[in-house]
Amino acid sequence: MIGLYIFDCAKPQDGSPALSVSTIERRLFGLAANYRQRGLTLEMKDRHIASVWAGIKRQHGRPPVQKEPVTPEELLEMVATLTFGLRDMRDRAILLLGLCRGYGSLGNRRP
Known part of the structure; x- marks a missing residue:
């Protein structure tokens, strides 16, 4: 069934x-x-x-579609729109940690 x-x-x-x-x-x-x-x-x-x-x-089945990565400039624009409220500070931390994690996966290369 x-x-x-x-x-x-x-x-x-x-x-x-x-x-x-x-x-x-x-x-x-x-x-x-x-x-x-x-x-x-x-x-x-x-x-x-x-x-x-x-x-x-x-x-x-089909392969997953790879999305374009966010550039550091775009990420900084996103972070600039956030306030200093508790939720926005949490979101800022998540975004910035994600950026650091992304650069960490590049090895020793710097942006």
């Missing part, structure tokens, strides 16, 4: 648009979580589910 459900999500018979692979995966994990809450197990490696899932990923 689960295999038929995820197949219909990928190729709906009612004319509605197909769901993305990540949406189907999220729904599948939601079903598994619901099974666990009820004390049951949804065996994702069951051949009926696994074969349909592999086919969906093969047919409908």
